[in-house]
Amino acid sequence: MTHRDWVAQAIRKIEADFNRSADTHLIPLSLPGFPGIDIYLKDESSHPTGSLKHRLARSLFLYALANGWLREGAPVIEASSGSTAVSEAYFARLLGLPFVAVIPASTSPEKIAAIEFQGGRCQLVERACDLDGASHRLARETGGHFMDQFTYAERATDWRANNNIAESIFKQMALEPHPVPEWIVCSPGTGGTAATLGRYVRYRCHDTRILCADPEVSVFFDGYREALAGRPWRDIASTGGSRVEGIGRPRVEPSFIPSCVDAMVKVPDALSLAAMRHVSATLGRRVGGSTGTNFVGVLAAAQRMRAAGRGGSIVTILCDSGERYAHSYYDRAWYPAHGIDTVQADAAIAAAVAGGTLPALDCVELAGGG
Known part of the structure; x- marks a missing residue:
């Protein structure tokens, strides 16, 4: 294929x-x-x-696919406090892609469990201001794609x-x-x-x-x-x-x-x-x-x-x-x-x-x- x-x-x-x-x-x-x-x-x-983040995750995946950024078998990475990661893990599993959520260490146990239930893996970061940098590094190290909701949310959705x-x-x-x-x-x-x-x-x-x-x-x-x-x-x-x-x-x-x-x-x-x-x-x-x-x-x-x-x-x-x-x-x-x-x-x-x-x-x- x-x-x-x-x-x-x-x-x-x-x-x-x-x-x-x-x-x-x-x-x-x-x-x-x-x-x-x-x-x-x-x-x-x-x-x-x-x-609410289910809508965003769907739009981000379609946007990334249409731009040619996602590849079969390559991981998807997102910086998220929880809900976006839960939703993106759902769509990653739908497409058979590994998913890693870079999240604050303070994220509720229920959200972490929800991410893992959808097939995602969590990488905890102590400071919220470090999420973006940690996600970029992980994408480089794994050959994956950093979805970057904070940059692309406003343009991925058809308003x-x-x-x-x-x-x-x-x-x-x-x-x-x-x-x-x-x-x-x-x-x-x-x-x-x-x-x-x-x-x-x-x-x-x-x-x-x-x-x-x-x-x-x-x-x-x-x-x-x-x-x-x-x-x-x-x-x-x-x-x-x-x-x-x-x-x-x-x-x-x-x-x-x-x-x-x-x-x-x-x-x-x-x-x-x-x-x-x-x-x-x-x-x-x-x-x-x-x-x-x-x-x-x-x-x-x-x-x-x-x-x-x-x-x-x-x-x-x-x-x-x-x-x-x-x-x-x-x-x-x-x-x-x-x-x-x-x-x-x-x-x-x-x-x-x-x-x-x-x-x-x-x-x-x-x-x-x-």
């Missing part, structure tokens, strides 16, 4: 797998303190690998259509009372989802605005603020790793496109995780920490709409299930060990949901934003 034949066969396998999969659900969520504002969760946990998350949201919203959302709220991990959403709403001429909620230990917010001020922003970096797994980065990743985002808020981890617990209790099932960060963004957007006397809808993303975090966010002992208050944060989220005011959040927006 020639390389071209192998690539064609691999693409057919991925497309067939997609054809066997249903779309993810859009779930209404009650927000009692904000009458006239409808909230929806796009439940990405129902993908075969359990998270015009092809059932990307934006197109799916708008199709599912079509029969709702407010079919064009006022806001879509997401949180940046690579920046690719925000880029897809921002490009799609502009391409379709929707008035929807994109709000990014950045976790506490991350520099995307700082990069966005500097970009909007016309100052250098690409090289902003820190050494810390985000405590909200799957989102937040110690550097501003290449896939983050500030002009695709209408506003950003910075969310303290205590509020993110209190919001996670609130959403879990409301739905009757556990969600991950990044969904909590998104929900704080939803509350900020709802308060803004109410202050402007506007009704409408807000859509956000339920990124993954909370079952992957039994040893962290759903273990009471984890919080004091990480210096995170729960009592005040839970009270703040409960008050905001009931119509009160959130604790003040740092916020920046594009000029001319509504």
Whole structure:
């Protein structure tokens, strides 16, 4: 079999797998303190690998195959805090390719088990800022391909259509009372989802605005603020790793496109995780920490709409299930060990949901934003 034949066969396998999969659900969520504002969760946990990253992994594999970067028998390497690696391991196994995830040593045991269940191998790195370098080295040493989600996420996804998350949201919203959302709220991990959403709403001429909620230990917010001020922003970096797994980065990743985002808020981890617990209790099932960060963004957007006397809808993303975090966010002992208050944060989220005011959040927006 020639390389071209192998690539064609691999693409057919991925497309067939997609054809066997249903779309993810859009779930209404009650927000009692904000009458006239409808909230929806796009439940990405129902993908075969359990998270939003399933879409990204499929796109990255198709992009790499179309570019001729993957070869039969050669390993695939990815730098990932867990969910992308789980999804990429799934597609690597589908194609019969070895997969190695380069992940922070702090990654939850459940995520490591999920990567290994899909046939992947994990290489642990102590500092999050070293993931990229370690992945490049491993690819050179093994003759494999470093998938590099943080560079290619924004370009691998077809933002015009092809059932990307934006197109799916708008199709599912079509029969709702407010079919064009006022806001879509997401949180940046690579920046690719925000880029897809921002490009799609502009391409379709929707008035929807994109709000990014950045976790506490991350520099995307700082990069966005500097970009909007016309100052250098690409090289902003820190050494810390985000405590909200799957989102937040110690550097501003290449896939983050500030002009695709209408506003950003910075969310303290205590509020993110209190919001996670609130959403879990409301739905009757556990969600991950990044969904909590998104929900704080939803509350900020709802308060803004109410202050402007506007009704409408807000859509956000339920990124993954909370079952992957039994040893962290759903273990009471984890919080004091990480210096995170729960009592005040839970009270703040409960008050905001009931119509009160959130604790003040740092916020920046594009000029001319509504």
